[in-house]
Amino acid sequence: MQDEQFKSNTRRAVHDLRELIFSGELAAGTDHLESELAERLNMSRTPVREATLMLEAQGLLEVRPRKGVRILALSADDMDEIYEVLTELESLAAALAADAQYCKKDLNILAQSIDDMEVAVTNEDRVAWAKADADFHHELVRLSKNSRIMAIVSNFNDQVRRARMTTLHIRPLPQKSNEEHRALYDAIVSGDSKAAREIHWNHRTSARKMLTELLDSHGLKRV
Amino acid sequence: MQDEQFKSNTRRAVHDLRELIFSGELAAGTDHLESELAERLNMSRTPVREATLMLEAQGLLEVRPRKGVRILALSADDMDEIYEVLTELESLAAALAADAQYCKKDLNILAQSIDDMEVAVTNEDRVAWAKADADFHHELVRLSKNSRIMAIVSNFNDQVRRARMTTLHIRPLPQKSNEEHRALYDAIVSGDSKAAREIHWNHRTSARKMLTELLDSHGLKRV
DNA sequence: TTCCTCATTAATGTATACATTAATTAATTC
DNA sequence: GAATTAATTAATGTATACATTAATGAGGAA
Numbered sequence: 057m058q059d060e061q062f063k064s065n066t067r068r069a070v071h072d073l074r075e076l077i078f079s080g081e082l083a084a085g086t087d088h089l090e091s092e093l094a095e096r097l098n099m100s101r102t103p104v105r106e107a108t109l110m111l112e113a114q115g116l117l118e119v120r121p122r123k124g125v126r127i128l129a130l131s132a133d134d135m136d137e138i139y140e141v142l143t144e145l146e147s148l149a150a151a152l153a154a155d156a157q158y159c160k161k162d163l164n165i166l167a168q169s170i171d172d173m174e175v176a177v178t179n180e181d182r183v184a185w186a187k188a189d190a191d192f193h194h195e196l197v198r199l200s201k202n203s204r205i206m207a208i209v210s211n212f213n214d215q216v217r218r219a220r221m222t223t224l225h226i227r228p229l230p231q232k233s234n235e236e237h238r239a240l241y242d243a244i245v246s247g248d249s250k251a252a253r254e255i256h257w258n259h260r261t262s263a264r265k266m267l268t269e270l271l272d273s274h275g276l277k278r279v
Numbered sequence: 280m281q282d283e284q285f286k287s288n289t290r291r292a293v294h295d296l297r298e299l300i301f302s303g304e305l306a307a308g309t310d311h312l313e314s315e316l317a318e319r320l321n322m323s324r325t326p327v328r329e330a331t332l333m334l335e336a337q338g339l340l341e342v343r344p345r346k347g348v349r350i351l352a353l354s355a356d357d358m359d360e361i362y363e364v365l366t367e368l369e370s371l372a373a374a375l376a377a378d379a380q381y382c383k384k385d386l387n388i389l390a391q392s393i394d395d396m397e398v399a400v401t402n403e404d405r406v407a408w409a410k411a412d413a414d415f416h417h418e419l420v421r422l423s424k425n426s427r428i429m430a431i432v433s434n435f436n437d438q439v440r441r442a443r444m445t446t447l448h449i450r451p452l453p454q455k456s457n458e459e460h461r462a463l464y465d466a467i468v469s470g471d472s473k474a475a476r477e478i479h480w481n482h483r484t485s486a487r488k489m490l491t492e493l494l495d496s497h498g499l500k501r502v
Numbered sequence: 503t504t505c506c507t508c509a510t511t512a513a514t515g516t517a518t519a520c521a522t523t524a525a526t527t528a529a530t531t532c
Numbered sequence: 533g534a535a536t537t538a539a540t541t542a543a544t545g546t547a548t549a550c551a552t553t554a555a556t557g558a559g560g561a562a
Contacts (some may be wrong), residue, residue, distance in 0.1 A: 064515060089543070100517045102325075105545090109329055113336035122524055122543055137427045140375070141368070148367045204360045208431060287545060312513070323547045328515090345513055345554055 065099045069107035072097055077116055077127055078217050084279060087124030115215050129278035130219060135268055138212050143260040145209055146193065149200035150240060150256040154249035158199065163244065165195045170237050177229060186224050192237055196256075199244070219279045223270045233263070288322045292330035295320055300339055300350055301440050307502060310347025338438050352501035353442060358491055361435050366483040368432055369416065372423035373463060373479040377472035381422065386467065388418045393460050400452060409447050415460055419479075422467070442502045446493045456486070 062068040073093070076082040094104045112119050118126045130138070160167075172188035175181075190213075197209050236259040243252040271279060285291040296316070299305040317327045335342050341349045353361070383390075392415040399408035413436075420432050459482040466475040494502060 066515080091543075101544090102516055102518090106329065106332055106515095109332050110336060113333060121545090137425045140371070140425055141427050141431070144367055144371045145364070148363070152363075202360045202363055204364050204435075208364070212427075289545080314513075324514090325546055325548090329545095344515090 065097075065103035066106040066110075069093075069097050069099065069103050070110055073107055073111055074116070074214075077111075078214075078221075080218065082127045084127050084129035084218065087120070087126050089124050093125065114211055128215075130215065131278050132268060132271070135216065135219065135264075135271070138216055139260070139264040139267075142209060142212050142216075143257060143264060145205050146197060146260055147253045147257040149197045149202070149205050149209070150244070151249040151253040152202065153196060153199035154244045154247050154252035156199065156201065157247050158244065160245065163199075163241065166192060166199070166241055166244070169195060170234060170241060173230075173234050173237065177231065177234065180229060182224050182229070185230060186220070189230075189233070196240075219267065219271065222276065222279055223267055226274065227266065227270055233259070288320075288326035289329040289333075292316075292320050292322065292326050293333055296330055296334055297339070297437075300334075301437075301444075303441065305350045307350050307352035307441065310343070310349050312347050316348065337434055351438075353438065354501050355491060355494070358439065358442065358487075358494070361439055362483070362487040362490075365432060365435050365439075366480060366487060368428050369420060369483055370476045370480040372420045372425070372428050372432070373467070374472040374476040375425065376419060376422035377467045377470050377475035379422065379424065380470050381467065383468065386422075386464065389415065389422070389464055389467070392418060393457060393464060396453075396457050396460065400454065400457065403452060405447050405452070408453060409443070412453075412456070419463075442490065442494065445499065445502055446490055449497065450489065450493055456482070 062071060073082070082088065090101050090104050090108070093108070094101045097104060108117065108119050108125050111117050115128065117128055120126055169188045169192040173185055173192065176185035176188055193213075194210075197206050200206070236255060240252060240255045240259065243249075243255055285294060296305070305311065313324050313327050313331070316331070317324045320327060331340065331342050331348050334340050338351065340351055343349055392411045395411035396408055396415065399405075399411055416436075417433075420429050423429070459478060463475060463478045463482065466472075466478055
């Protein structure tokens with residue numbers, strides 16, 4: 057055990073590599089040898105190998121022996137695939153949340169994140185908005201009480217993280233978005249799973265359309 | 280490199296451990312130390328460690344240091360979660376397949392597996408039926424042209440494999456099942472994505488209900 | 503008998519040496 | 533100059549030694 061916080065070097069490597077990938081320091085499309093990563097992380101190759109296997113399973117990189125570990129870049133097709141699944145599973149989560157008949161107290165975090173988004177839009181604080189938006193979606197999926205949906209959604213959100221951060225500062229300030237969040241909240245409060253599913257599906261579909269158009273209009277073929 | 284067929288011991292370990300898990304030889308709920316598995320597979324601990332990390336990511340086992348690698352057993356709740364996702368994503372796949380406007384030639388494999396199922400039911404050959412059924416579902420998802428849906432569905436099918444094999448010999452011979460397969464095929468041929476989605480959703484939902492009831496009535500709490 | 507402490511054991515995580523293998527470079531042939 | 537072969541280099545996969553750590557068992561005190 058080399059690091060108190062992470063209990064093992066493998067776990068630290070997973071964490072640190074994720075940070076490097078999301079920050080763009082390990083840029084999408086670049087290749088890195090095990091030995092390079094091991095040096096960079098100041099540990100032997102063994103935990104680095106273990107970490108890269110785990111990150112490959114998360115879809116963040118591809119292990120290519122002798123050519124280097126490639127940090128995966130998403131193509132437009134990748135984005136389409138991911139958002140097809142994300143839209144579907146989050147909409148299912150919304151329906152399940154509505155079916156669960158939560159009382160208002162159980163929905164506090166959801167309501168709070170909507171308010172936070174409102175404040176962020178008023179202040180034109182895009183970073184705060186993005187955080188509150190992520191909190192809303194995360195909480196929505198948690199309310200489905202299906203841990204597997206949570207795992208898949210979380211993983212796909214990791215994969216699109218760079219694209220979302222890239223577009224955060226070039227997209228229009230989200231005005232309509234929160235109306236849809238509120239409508240979804242209301243549908244969940246009233247236990248209307250059909251409405252919840254549709255509202256969220258439309259919300260996600262338009263968000264997806266905007267994301268892909270932005271990337272396209274800025275000539276970002278891979279991100 | 281120790282094994283020609285698999286290029287590496289790690290890959291062979293993944294393969295062999297999967298076989299052992301699906302066959303029940305490594306029984307659900309049992310714990311196994313790295314050293315035990317290494318002996319069993321006749322290799323050192325290193326590739327075994329790598330393989331168990333990969334299989335953990337596939338949801339087939341849980342790595343529990345010093346307590347042993349636990350072969351995961353599915354509870355009724357697990358089954359619910361898995362089938363919730365499977366139903367949703369396969370139904371999406373069905374809709375995408377219908378949207379794709381395939382010509383009949385492209386749907387040959389789908390049609391063939393329906394015929395194979397018909398023959399299997401006539402012959403009361405449950406194993407052949409199960410194979411044809413799996414082929415049908417696999418082909419359906421492939422027709423969606425979304426590799427991520429394919430990966431998720433494939434992985435969840437792995438997780439429920441033992442449960443399905445367990446119930447294969449105690450369930451009623453599937454008569455109605457193939458009617459639904461044919462109806463789905465027709466909906467895809469005619470490009471009716473709404474019908475495709477609904478037909479498959481109903482098909483999957485009743486199959487799920489039957490599976491969980493069978494496990495329940497036989498007192499199988501975990502499988 | 504129960505609880506606590508300490509010693510022992512063994513399982514794990516890691517670093518490293520080494521055999522294998524793939525890629526690159528150099529030398530030779532046409 | 534291009535193609536082929538041979539030699540060299542380095543990246544990988546693996547086994548193993550070892551340090552660390554968690555679990556277990558033994559012994560002693562209350």
